Amino acid sequence: MNDTGGMGDDVQLLTLDVNGTSYEVITPPRRTLVDVLRHDLRLTGTHVGCEHGICGACTVLVDGLPVRACLMFAAQAEGARISTVESLADPGSGELDDLQRAFTENHGLQCGFCTPGFLMLAQGFLAERPEATKEEIREVVAANLCRCTGYQTIVEAIDACATARRAQRAAGTEETSCN
Amino acid sequence: MKSTTQDRLVGRSVARREDPRLLTGNGRFVDDIELPGMLHAQFVRSTVAHGLITDIDLTHVRRVPGVVAAFTASDLGLGDITAQLDRPLSEFVPTAMPVLARDRVRYAGEPVAVVVARDPYAAEDGLEAAKVTYASLPPVTSEEQALAPGAALVHEEAAHNTLVDVSLFATEGIDGIFDKAPCVVHVETRTGRQNALPLETRGAVAQWDAREDQLVLHTCTQIPHQVRTVAARCLGLDERAVRVIVPDMGGGFGLKCVVGREEIAAAAAALRLRRPVKWIEDRKDALTASFLAREQHYTARAAFDADGRILGLDADVVCDMGAYSCYPFTAGIEPLMASAEMPGPYKVPAYRVRGRAVATNKAPTAPYRGVSRPQYVMVVERLMERAARELDLDPVEIRRRNVITAFPYTGVNNVTYDPGSYLESLNLCEQTLKEAGWYDQQAAAWAGGRHIGIGYSCFSERTGYGSAAFAARKMEVVPGFDLSEVRMDTSGAVTVTTGTMSHGQSHETTMAQIVADTLGVDIAKVKLHQGDTDRITYGWGTFASRSITVGGSAVRRAAAKLGDKLRAIAAAQWGVPPEGVELDRGRVRLRAEPEAELSYAHLAGIAHLKSHLLPKDIEPGLTATAAFDTDTDGTFSNATHGVVVELHQGTGQVEILAYVCVEDCGVAIHPQVVEGQCRGGIAQGIAGALFEQITYDAQGEPSATSFMDYKVPTAHEIPDVTIHHLETPCAFTETGAKGAGEGGTIGAPAAVLNAVNDALRATGTELDNTPVTPETVHRALTSPVLEQTP
Numbered sequence: 001m002n003d004t005g006g007m008g009d010d011v012q013l014l015t016l017d018v019n020g021t022s023y024e025v026i027t028p029p030r031r032t033l034v035d036v037l038r039h040d041l042r043l044t045g046t047h048v049g050c051e052h053g054i055c056g057a058c059t060v061l062v063d064g065l066p067v068r069a070c071l072m073f074a075a076q077a078e079g080a081r082i083s084t085v086e087s088l089a090d091p092g093s094g095e096l097d098d099l100q101r102a103f104t105e106n107h108g109l110q111c112g113f114c115t116p117g118f119l120m121l122a123q124g125f126l127a128e129r130p131e132a133t134k135e136e137i138r139e140v141v142a143a144n145l146c147r148c149t150g151y152q153t154i155v156e157a158i159d160a161c162a163t164a165r166r167a168q169r170a171a172g173t174e175e176t177s178c179n
Numbered sequence: 180m181k182s183t184t185q186d187r188l189v190g191r192s193v194a195r196r197e198d199p200r201l202l203t204g205n206g207r208f209v210d211d212i213e214l215p216g217m218l219h220a221q222f223v224r225s226t227v228a229h230g231l232i233t234d235i236d237l238t239h240v241r242r243v244p245g246v247v248a249a250f251t252a253s254d255l256g257l258g259d260i261t262a263q264l265d266r267p268l269s270e271f272v273p274t275a276m277p278v279l280a281r282d283r284v285r286y287a288g289e290p291v292a293v294v295v296a297r298d299p300y301a302a303e304d305g306l307e308a309a310k311v312t313y314a315s316l317p318p319v320t321s322e323e324q325a326l327a328p329g330a331a332l333v334h335e336e337a338a339h340n341t342l343v344d345v346s347l348f349a350t351e352g353i354d355g356i357f358d359k360a361p362c363v364v365h366v367e368t369r370t371g372r373q374n375a376l377p378l379e380t381r382g383a384v385a386q387w388d389a390r391e392d393q394l395v396l397h398t399c400t401q402i403p404h405q406v407r408t409v410a411a412r413c414l415g416l417d418e419r420a421v422r423v424i425v426p427d428m429g430g431g432f433g434l435k436c437v438v439g440r441e442e443i444a445a446a447a448a449a450l451r452l453r454r455p456v457k458w459i460e461d462r463k464d465a466l467t468a469s470f471l472a473r474e475q476h477y478t479a480r481a482a483f484d485a486d487g488r489i490l491g492l493d494a495d496v497v498c499d500m501g502a503y504s505c506y507p508f509t510a511g512i513e514p515l516m517a518s519a520e521m522p523g524p525y526k527v528p529a530y531r532v533r534g535r536a537v538a539t540n541k542a543p544t545a546p547y548r549g550v551s552r553p554q555y556v557m558v559v560e561r562l563m564e565r566a567a568r569e570l571d572l573d574p575v576e577i578r579r580r581n582v583i584t585a586f587p588y589t590g591v592n593n594v595t596y597d598p599g600s601y602l603e604s605l606n607l608c609e610q611t612l613k614e615a616g617w618y619d620q621q622a623a624a625w626a627g628g629r630h631i632g633i634g635y636s637c638f639s640e641r642t643g644y645g646s647a648a649f650a651a652r653k654m655e656v657v658p659g660f661d662l663s664e665v666r667m668d669t670s671g672a673v674t675v676t677t678g679t680m681s682h683g684q685s686h687e688t689t690m691a692q693i694v695a696d697t698l699g700v701d702i703a704k705v706k707l708h709q710g711d712t713d714r715i716t717y718g719w720g721t722f723a724s725r726s727i728t729v730g731g732s733a734v735r736r737a738a739a740k741l742g743d744k745l746r747a748i749a750a751a752q753w754g755v756p757p758e759g760v761e762l763d764r765g766r767v768r769l770r771a772e773p774e775a776e777l778s779y780a781h782l783a784g785i786a787h788l789k790s791h792l793l794p795k796d797i798e799p800g801l802t803a804t805a806a807f808d809t810d811t812d813g814t815f816s817n818a819t820h821g822v823v824v825e826l827h828q829g830t831g832q833v834e835i836l837a838y839v840c841v842e843d844c845g846v847a848i849h850p851q852v853v854e855g856q857c858r859g860g861i862a863q864g865i866a867g868a869l870f871e872q873i874t875y876d877a878q879g880e881p882s883a884t885s886f887m888d889y890k891v892p893t894a895h896e897i898p899d900v901t902i903h904h905l906e907t908p909c910a911f912t913e914t915g916a917k918g919a920g921e922g923g924t925i926g927a928p929a930a931v932l933n934a935v936n937d938a939l940r941a942t943g944t945e946l947d948n949t950p951v952t953p954e955t956v957h958r959a960l961t962s963p964v965l966e967q968t969p
Contacts, residue, residue, distance in 0.1 A: 028300070030300060031300070035299075038210075038211070039213065042213070043204065044204065044207075044208075044210075044211035045203065045204015045205070045206075046204070047208070047210075047378075047379070047429070048210065049378045049379070049380075049429075049462070050462040050885070050886055051461060051462060052462065052885050052886065052887070054885070054886035054887065055378060055462075055886060055891075057378060084204065085202075085203065085204040086203065086204045088202075088203065089202075089203045094199075094203065096199065096202060096203070100202040100203070103198070103202055104194060104195060104198040104199075104202060107192075107195070107851045107852070107854070107855050109198065109201055109202070110430075110683035110684070110685070110855055110859060111201075111377070111378070111379070111427075111428060111429045111430045111682055111683030112197065112198075112201030112202070112206055112427065112429070112683075113208065113377075113378045113379045113429025113430060114378050114429075115201055115202060116204055119202070138894050138895075139894075139895075141893075141894040142893040142894040142895040143893075144893075145378060145886075145891050145893065146378070147376055147377060147378045147430050147432070147859070147862075147863070147891075148378075148430055148683045148855070148859045149855060149858060149859050149862075150858035150859045150860075150861055150862035150897050150900065150923075151862070151893070151894035151897050152858055152897075152899045152900060153855065153858070154894070155894060
């Protein structure tokens with residue numbers, strides 16, 4: 001039996017910035033970012049679907065860009081800003097943000113396993129490209145796998161969110177220019 | 180209950196109650212469960228497809244840092260998993276599936292030993308140190324090999340590798356009908372082996388609870404009680420001593436509708452070590468060593484009169500079931516489904532069928548969404564198309580002449596079909612494509628040398644199988660009924676149980692809609708419990724589109740009974756008979772004096788806290804239990820799918836330009852959920868028609884070990900789907916609903932394949948096998964003669 005003590009000699013201390021909180025983690029260097037997020041930090045909203053970077057269930061944002069957390073070692077994420085699905089809803093009230101609301105209104109999820117990956121993919125993409133057309137959104141949605149929905153309602157949800165954000169911005173600009 | 184139609188929730192797409200937790204990362208899937216002192220299991224798996232195990236040496240495994248234990252079959256001494264049919268040996272040969280292979284392996288990937296370590300990385304290190312030696316046996320890798328004279332036997336007891344051989348129907352004089360028929364068409368079809376591919380792989384967390392004297396097994400299964408039965412048998416425990424808990428599930432589609440070996444082995448390890456043990460399947464194992472489906476070979480013919488009316492259907496079906504029979508359905512699942520249901524929505528006067536299941540050295544099969552129906556619908560719809568061509572009839576017109584229009588209709592397969600909208604769905608689907616201009620576009624495309632095709636499939640789908648229907652299949656374990664318990668607490672909140680097991684189908688919402696309507700309570704006051712064998716009485720889980728039909732009916736009945744008790748308690752307070760009061764949105768009202776009312780919370784208070792106020796004939800507490808079973812042949816949903824494709828000569832790509840689905844699942848409890856089931860089902864059907872296939876090399880090694888080799892379609896390949904609803908309510912489910920879970924998958928392959936063949940019309944080539952690959956299409960367009968169907 002070797003079930004004694006910690007994790008062996010080969011461990012390192014990492015500092016990870018996740019959803020605005022700084023965490024210190026002692027972990028073997030071979031541990032992936034998704035495993036550290038899920039099992040060390042207990043942020044289990046990020047899921048693992050394939051462990052080889054195809055399905056996208058583990059998508060998180062690293063410095064604002066969508067990344068497959070199964071393809072990255074946790075050590076590689078030191079010094080970066082990491083955002084997971086847990087960052088989207090209002091931390092106080094738990095109220096869903098506009099992207100999450102668009103997913104529920106459009107029935108963009110069924111079993112919900114792939115959903116956090118799609119949410120973070122969309123979050124990163126819309127921040128980068130708020131003017132995205134529905135066709136561009138479809139291109140991006142094709143980066144991840146969903147086995148339940150047939151994708152149509154995921155595309156519609158992200159498009160609805162993007163459209164609403166644009167309308168809100170336009171209204172905001174108008175208001176500013178009136179003042 | 181007094182309520183206006185406006186108040187009713189059934190029929191409205193209310194907010195899904197599952198969504199907030201799933202959208203915020205607060206769901207709890209099996210891999211999210213973390214227990215103190217938990218260990219992690221992985222499996223040493225066979226590297227050969229067929230062989231005798233001559234030695235298993237785990238000495239080095241046990242020395243790997245972090246490895247805690249490693250067990251073989253002989254270390255654990257577990258009972259086998261054996262699925263039975265109540266049929267003679269000439270029709271069904273039972274075979275045992277050991278939890279871990281003992282002396283023989285029957286597919287590459289079969290579990291041989293379990294390694295338990297303090298973290299998943301160490302468990303994988305342990306696997307690499309295992310030394311298993313095999314004496315190879317000749318692998319049986321195809322149905323042809325399995326049935327060839329002198330073939331190696333996968334199971335010594337199954338001659339000709341045949342596990343199931345049934346001839347359920349043979350109309351007298353059918354050969355004469357074919358001899359005399361003016362038109363006889365043939366189809367030979369092979370369909371690719373597929374993985375149902377829930378995005379969440381299989382997994383389990385097992386823990387011995389010494390205080391409860393009970394093994395707690397968290398696992399993602401569609402059939403918690405059946406897992407409990409098998410776990411108890413394999414481990415030698417009473418069923419009471421096993422509690423199966425199903426957390427949130429990341430899809431199942433049938434793959435999780437059978438009992439897996441790994442969850443039992445994980446449980447055995449937890450028992451042995453008295454430590455929690457987690458097993459999470461990786462994607463490679465999920466693709467190669469879980470449960471597969473759909474590899475079938477049909478040789479079929481149909482006879483028609485000169486007007487295109489079908490005279491007879493004659494089919495031979497061979498299903499490649501892989502190495503073992505799955506529990507509880509057995510290797511009969513695919514051939515029996517195909518044999519029982521093949522005539523489908525058509526008036527077929529004569530029918531003969533032989534259905535076989537053969538064993539091969541491949542991972543075993545489980546029921547996968549639709550079970551055989553995507554395949555036989557494709558075969559029957561190809562026969563329809565071929566007859567239309569022979570007789571120079573429009574493909575929709577020939578179907579119009581054959582669909583059942585007068586109900587109830589008892590078919591040649593001894594099944595009585597309840598009312599549906601077969602003709603109406605066909606007409607509306609054609610009309611939708613016509614009005615969208617696709618026929619005109621096709622004509623223009625053809626004139627310009629482009630290959631655009633339009634294809635249809637028309638089908639009915641039996642849902643809501645009760646115990647009578649499953650007993651007719653001669654299952655030894657006969658599913659069918661469902662139980663529900665509805666409870667009200669002193670705050671007026673309602674807890675409802677169901678034996679069904681949602682894994683994406685939204686039962687927490689739809690079952691709550693049914694309860695809210697029945698009792699007239701706020702849906703926010705209703706909470707569904709499922710998937711916990713200690714919390715629910717008994718259940719058959721979720722499969723065969725049974726949840727809303729059977730489970731929803733039990734829920735409705737139990738809620739109505741609870742309503743009766745509320746009325747009885749209130750009536751007693753007023754000293755009037757129960758008929759003198761009525762339920763009205765959270766209150767019981769006195770009919771004679773509508774302003775006199777008692778709230779549910781008040782009545783629940785009497786039932787629990789002031790039971791001395793209850794009359795002698797009313798028991799304290801506020802609980803009602805009801806069962807539902809279908810005593811008819813079940814209820815038939817139906818649909819027509821219409822597809823427009825374009826074939827691209829250079830790339831061989833099949834591009835889907837339009838997809839229309841006209842479906843009828845009776846009363847849709849939640850229309851958005853029904854549409855979601857349709858769209859998701861269609862995506863899986865398209866996957867089978869065009870993309871996905873598990874293949875093996877000559878040694879029986881699986882070729883697809885990652886998503887790089889197994890093409891799961893993305894938003895690039897799956898089109899938007901236009902859906903139209905028709906509503907023929909079911910007369911005997913409590914809500915009028917029929918099942919809606921599988922139809923999308925059933926209709927898609929046939930419609931896509933017919934559209935591809937329509938696009939190929941000018942080439943004279945017809946394709947009958949799936950998946951239709953780019954290579955096949957390219958070749959059909961460039962050198963059609965090579966692909967000519969005999």
